[in-house]
Every structure is written in C-alpha cells, then in structure tokens.
Amino acid sequence: MKDAFDRIWDLALPYQDQRDDPGHAEITLHYAKTLVESENGNPDVVLPAIILHDVGYSQLTKERRLKVFDRDLKDEERRVVQREHEEAGVELARQILEGMSYPADLTGEILEVISQHDTRKGFISRNEGLVRDADKLWRFSRRGFDTGLKRRPGEAPRMIERLQSDLEKPDYIYSETARRMAREELDARRAERYIDQPLRFFMDRLASKSPEPGGGSVAALVGALGAALVSMVANLTLEKEKYVAVQAQIKALLEESETLRTDMQDLMQKDTEAYRALSEVYRMNRDTEGERAGRNARLQDALKKACEVPLEIGAKSLGVARLAQRAAEIGNVAAVSDAGVAVLLARACAEAAALNVKINLNKIKDVGYSRETWARMQDVLVGVSNLEAAVIELTYKKLATGMA
Numbered sequence: 001m002k003d004a005f006d007r008i009w010d011l012a013l014p015y016q017d018q019r020d021d022p023g024h025a026e027i028t029l030h031y032a033k034t035l036v037e038s039e040n041g042n043p044d045v046v047l048p049a050i051i052l053h054d055v056g057y058s059q060l061t062k063e064r065r066l067k068v069f070d071r072d073l074k075d076e077e078r079r080v081v082q083r084e085h086e087e088a089g090v091e092l093a094r095q096i097l098e099g100m101s102y103p104a105d106l107t108g109e110i111l112e113v114i115s116q117h118d119t120r121k122g123f124i125s126r127n128e129g130l131v132r133d134a135d136k137l138w139r140f141s142r143r144g145f146d147t148g149l150k151r152r153p154g155e156a157p158r159m160i161e162r163l164q165s166d167l168e169k170p171d172y173i174y175s176e177t178a179r180r181m182a183r184e185e186l187d188a189r190r191a192e193r194y195i196d197q198p199l200r201f202f203m204d205r206l207a208s209k210s211p212e213p214g215g216g217s218v219a220a221l222v223g224a225l226g227a228a229l230v231s232m233v234a235n236l237t238l239e240k241e242k243y244v245a246v247q248a249q250i251k252a253l254l255e256e257s258e259t260l261r262t263d264m265q266d267l268m269q270k271d272t273e274a275y276r277a278l279s280e281v282y283r284m285n286r287d288t289e290g291e292r293a294g295r296n297a298r299l300q301d302a303l304k305k306a307c308e309v310p311l312e313i314g315a316k317s318l319g320v321a322r323l324a325q326r327a328a329e330i331g332n333v334a335a336v337s338d339a340g341v342a343v344l345l346a347r348a349c350a351e352a353a354a355l356n357v358k359i360n361l362n363k364i365k366d367v368g369y370s371r372e373t374w375a376r377m378q379d380v381l382v383g384v385s386n387l388e389a390a391v392i393e394l395t396y397k398k399l400a401t402g403m404a
C-alpha cells in the first residue's frame, strides 16, 4: 500500500495547503502515521483520508477559503464555508481514488470521513477519530501555531489559552495518544514564551548575538518590573490598620498595576514577533522590478507594525509612572523607595521604547505617519519625565523626614 499512498500524495499535492498554511498536509500526515501506529487505526483508510481531507479548499475562491479566519464571521457562516470545502473535497478525493482504482470499500470509508471532518459532532469510528485528531494537532504544532500567529500577531497568550480550553473539552480529541501529544505540544508552545521561561534563559538569549529578544523586549520587561513594584507597594498597604482610609484606592491601584504588568509581559513577546515579521520581509527576493516593488510595499507595512509595538510599550510606561506616583503618595511609606524605583523603571521603559520607535520611523517613507507617531512618542516622554521628577522628589522627601 505504501506505493498507493505516495501516489495519492502526488496526485493531491497541487490542491494542498491552500489557506496560507504551508505544511498542513505534511504535518497532519506525520501525526496520522503516529496515531495509526499507537491507536491501532487502519492505515489504508486513515492515511489517504488525512492526505485528501482539505483538498476541497482548492476549489473555493481565495477570498472564500480565507473567510474561515475572519474574526467577525458568524458561526453559521463559517459552517457554510466549511461544508463547501468538505463537499468539494469528497468530489476531488473520489476522482483521485477511483482514478487509481483504490479498493471501493476503503474509498467509501475515506469519503465518509472527509465528508464532515470539520463539522461532524461526535466521532463515527476509530479511523475517523484518528483523522480528525491528526488534523486538530496541527493547531498545536509549531508550524500551525506560527501560522495562526501570523493572522493574529501578538495573540500567542490568547491562542495558548484557547488551545488549552479546547483540549479540556471532553469531545474535542478522540484518542488518548493525540491528547497526550497535544498536551506536549502545548507545553512546548508555552515554553517558547520568554515570560514563562527561567530568567536565565531570557538573559542568555538576550546576551547572545541573536537579534531577538532585543531592546524592545527589554523596554517591555523593564515596564513590567515597574508595574510589579507598584503591585508590591499596594500589597504591602492592603489590610494595614494605618492605611484603612485608602483601602479602596489601593485595591484599585493593585488591579491597574497588575493589568499593566500582564500587558507589558505580553508586549515582550509581541515585540519579538513584530521583529520576526520584519526580518521575514527583509529576506524576500529583490531580483526583479516586480519583486522589489512587492518587497518595498510589504516592508513599509512591516515597519509600521514594528513601530506600533514600542509605541504601545511607551504609552503603557506612562500608565506605570502614574501608578508609581499614586503608590508613593498613598502607599505604605515603608515601601516608598520601591515606588521610586518603579518610576525610574517607567522612565527607562519610555526612553527605550522611543529609541525603538525612532529606528523604525527612520525607514518609513510616509512622512505624515512619521511626524504624527513621533509627536505621540514625545508627549509620552515629556509626561513620564515630569512624573519621574515629581515622584523621586516625593520619595526622597518621605525618606528624609523619617516617615519610612
């Protein structure tokens, strides 16, 4: 049968990976082989079915097949597109299998599996369950995850959460092997986020010649550290007799500082993702006039995106500085020096973000955009710098009067 699989693969190849998802066919086939082995599936059904399951997308217009990724699409509409690729897939798979005289009973089972592989509720057989498991594992794989991330830059944490909650649904995965593999892949995706790694991992990678993480991620990390210090001051003030009058404000402060901390932690990652997207464009061919024009257009887009992340980091640093001020004013005086450190970190974060905005702005040809973006950044810098001066003065005053 091995030859038959190769032949099916070759015949299906022109119709594969039609949704900007290179590697989908290959990776799902790889998973299917593992699952057939360890879960005792029938390779003569499972392997052709997984190879052919998504060929139907090739029969839809590009706009139509990419519609399933549209965030605003209603569930029923998504189902309609899914049904279209399932039906077209059955037709195409039938032509391929009958054309090569694949055994009729197996062909029947394969087509049955393909006919509702994305829309069927529940599983109809072991073979069917294994095919759908292999298809789902794609989302957990490195390539599948990165493909998703390209459509939603910066949403890695949310994607990980969604995968985790899908995995916990009792009817999402059919086999134990697939469940275990999905769990392992998910752990690996988590480990790829710096914030979830040991500090030494981040430091070593930062010190290495790898261009990411770089100054942008560090700006966000420093901002997150500032927010964390504000949280610490707030936590040291909560439920303290001496500060009973400000408890409500402290609770609000803590909530805001923790939100900012999470945002900054996410921005650490977002910055590396924007950087990766930019370097991908830099690697594009520029041999012909057409290639150069395409590359330049993409480059200008990617540069703007690479500006947005440090700009957001800068804007949030202003938030951290404001919270540091409140912490210095109403927080536990014994921890006032921490509020002072927090504002210094907010300032470093803002200045570092500004440098990263500037380096990208220098290459942007849209003068209006550059001017407006830089003006926004300048407002942030002035705001943070004023806050820094005020909070440091207040911190020293409280320290000098022995209030601490």
Ligand SMILES: [Fe+2]
Binding pocket: 053, 054, 085, 117, 118
């Ligand atoms: Fe599909």
Ligand SMILES: [Fe+2]
Binding pocket: 024, 053, 054, 135
């Ligand atoms: Fe698929």
